[in-house]
Amino acid sequence: MGLRLYNTLTRKLEELSVHGNTVRMYVCGPTVYDFIHIGNARPLIVFDALRRCLEEQGYTVHYVQNITDVDDKIIRRAQQEGTSPEVLAERFAREYLEDLRALDVKEPTFSPRARGYVNQMIEVIEDLIAKGYAYVVDGDVYFSVGSFPDYGKLSGRVREEQEAGARVEVDERKRDPLDFALWKAAKPGEPKWPSPWGKGRPGWHTECVTMVLTLLGETVDIHAGGSDLIFPHHENELAQAEALTGKPLARIWLHNGMLTVEGEKMAKSLGNFAYVRGLVKRADGTGIYSPEAVRYFYLSRHWRKPLDFSADALREAEEAVERVYNLLSQAERFPERVPPPSAEPFLSFLREQRGRFQEELSADFNTPGALGVIQGIVGEGYRFQAQGGDPAALRLAARAVRELGRALGLFQKASYSPTVGLAEELLGLLTELRGELRKERQFPLADRIRDRLGELGIELRDGPQGTTWSVRRSGDVPDPRG
RNA sequence: GGCGGCGUAGCCAAGUGGUUAAGGCGAGGGACUGCAAAUCCCUUAUUCCCCGGUUCAAAUCCGGGCGCCGCCUCCA
Numbered sequence: 001m002g003l004r005l006y007n008t009l010t011r012k013l014e015e016l017s018v019h020g021n022t023v024r025m026y027v028c029g030p031t032v033y034d035f036i037h038i039g040n041a042r043p044l045i046v047f048d049a050l051r052r053c054l055e056e057q058g059y060t061v062h063y064v065q066n067i068t069d070v071d072d073k074i075i076r077r078a079q080q081e082g083t084s085p086e087v088l089a090e091r092f093a094r095e096y097l098e099d100l101r102a103l104d105v106k107e108p109t110f111s112p113r114a115r116g117y118v119n120q121m122i123e124v125i126e127d128l129i130a131k132g133y134a135y136v137v138d139g140d141v142y143f144s145v146g147s148f149p150d151y152g153k154l155s156g157r158v159r160e161e162q163e164a165g166a167r168v169e170v171d172e173r174k175r176d177p178l179d180f181a182l183w184k185a186a187k188p189g190e191p192k193w194p195s196p197w198g199k200g201r202p203g204w205h206t207e208c209v210t211m212v213l214t215l216l217g218e219t220v221d222i223h224a225g226g227s228d229l230i231f232p233h234h235e236n237e238l239a240q241a242e243a244l245t246g247k248p249l250a251r252i253w254l255h256n257g258m259l260t261v262e263g264e265k266m267a268k269s270l271g272n273f274a275y276v277r278g279l280v281k282r283a284d285g286t287g288i289y290s291p292e293a294v295r296y297f298y299l300s301r302h303w304r305k306p307l308d309f310s311a312d313a314l315r316e317a318e319e320a321v322e323r324v325y326n327l328l329s330q331a332e333r334f335p336e337r338v339p340p341p342s343a344e345p346f347l348s349f350l351r352e353q354r355g356r357f358q359e360e361l362s363a364d365f366n367t368p369g370a371l372g373v374i375q376g377i378v379g380e381g382y383r384f385q386a387q388g389g390d391p392a393a394l395r396l397a398a399r400a401v402r403e404l405g406r407a408l409g410l411f412q413k414a415s416y417s418p419t420v421g422l423a424e425e426l427l428g429l430l431t432e433l434r435g436e437l438r439k440e441r442q443f444p445l446a447d448r449i450r451d452r453l454g455e456l457g458i459e460l461r462d463g464p465q466g467t468t469w470s471v472r473r474s475g476d477v478p479d480p481r482g
Numbered sequence: 483g484g485c486g487g488c489g490u491a492g493c494c495a496a497g498u499g500g501u502u503a504a505g506g507c508g509a510g511g512g513a514c515u516g517c518a519a520a521u522c523c524c525u526u527a528u529u530c531c532c533c534g535g536u537u538c539a540a541a542u543c544c545g546g547g548c549g550c551c552g553c554c555u556c557c558a
Binding site (some may be wrong): 012023027029030031036037039040041043044072073142155156157158162172177178180181203204205225226227229230231232233236255256257259260264265267268296300301302304305306308310312313315316317319320325326327330356360361366368370371372373374375377381382383385387388399408438441443446447450452459460461462463464468470 | 484485486487488493494495496497504505506508509514515516517518519520523530549550551552553554555556557558
């Protein structure tokens with residue numbers, strides 16, 4: 001049962017066929033001229049989840065995500081702020097990595113920075129010139145689109161139908177309006193590197209090609225990014241790489257749908273954008289939503305479709321995550337042991353759902369469907385519990401949720417007891433004393449204890465078997481076990 | 483103009499030829515509780531934007547509308 005994914009290049013679902021046990025995956029990373037926004041977060045989370053899913057299936061994933069630290073926007077922003085492009089890029093590269101941690105995205109195998117690969121890029125460009133795919137004009141180097149017959153095959157664009165220069169003035173020096181810069185001669189004050197064509201800097205598309213070739217080889221298994229990168233970025237990457245090597249740059253191209261706000265594309269110019277910073281709760285107390293709620297939100301819609309961002313949607317995700325943790329906190333109080341035969345129907349249900357979960361993910365990485373399966377297990381678990389089902393079987397339901405969640409990067413936090421030792425004992429003592437008070441019907445005092453603990457994030461629940469406590473918003477609290 | 487996508491309950495969202503049309507959020511009623519919280523039970527799409535067609539059978543396929551959105555030179 002393989003994983004089938006929608007390939008932008010062929011416009012079909014294709015089985016991911018991997019040579020050996022290693023999946024080589026390249027995901028376009030950010031240009032570090034500002035904090036990343038919630039639109040940037042989508043590919044980060046979606047493809048991180050895909051990576052985890054592959055790892056769950058036993059693959060080793062070489063996951064490369066670049067950091068663009070040489071770019072027009074960086075130069076412009078640095079000038080505005082009166083700093084150097086280097087300093088600005090370094091600063092936002094750090095901020096970016098911090099946001100990745102806040103989002104609980106696994107660290108890529110490599111996070112190469114463009115500045116570290118300029119020499120390799122120059123080699124790539126030289127090679128393209130030597131093979132007749134690129135030409136030099138006044139210290140600039142352009143890729144000649146006309147020299148690569150397959151140009152347009154990724155985006156489905158036929159050059160005759162393109163209105164050249166629809167949005168941007170055509171550079172008169174280019175042989176063809178569609179030609180794009182591989183190397184740009186430096187203007188005064190811009191970052192520059194020596195090259196055979198004079199001092200200058202690399203163009204954007206060359207960076208990804210070079211990193212792929214250097215770090216992953218001529219053909220990667222998966223090349224991914226936002227759908228707005230299909231043209232021109234990925235089209236141009238493909239052209240360069242395939243002109244150079246004569247081999248496919250990627251087996252499968254994946255492009256996630258755009259994030260919208262109130263149905264419109266999020267854009268700085270529209271003023272409807274939000275930073276990841278400030279949205280996701282962090283250890284320093286800033287942010288609004290737990291990393292898991294944010295992840296749940298992004299995975300609750302199929303990755304290729306547009307996703308509409310709203311505070312309501314985030315709140316909804318937070319509630320949905322909470323529902324799962326509630327079950328975990330109840331079930332994981334019970335010790336693991338072999339359930340009695342009477343629990344067999346429930347256990348068979350669990351096995352069936354595990355299978356369904358895999359099927360959902362296999363079918364074009366259908367995370368909303370997969371989340372539905374997990375929620376289905378949770379709902380059935382609650383029902384099982386309410387009907388007096390065997391605790392050991394319930395415990396196995398929790399285990400299933402944990403194991404399935406791991407493939408998506410969800411439901412891995414401690415469920416009820418992030419505190420250890422003394423704090424736990426003190427909580428036990430408090431609930432015990434409060435129990436005495438309730439027996440004596442001293443409700444005002446009992447309620448005060450509950451309220452005060454609530455303010456500290458500890459939730460008390462009085463049940464028939466006594467009072468249990470758990471940490472509210474458990475998703476925020478790191479698992480002390482690791 | 484070219485390319486691509488979307489329209490399923492109050493909201494979000496799976497499903498893409500035959501299942502009682504997943505799941506979440508919300509709402510209403512009931513159970514439990516000293517009151518809560520959590521949970522359980524019941525209710526909330528005779529129907530999938532509209533109109534035709536194919537088929538024994540369509541939310542799913544085909545044709546035609548209507549509405550919305552993205553990309554078309556450096557934006558994830």
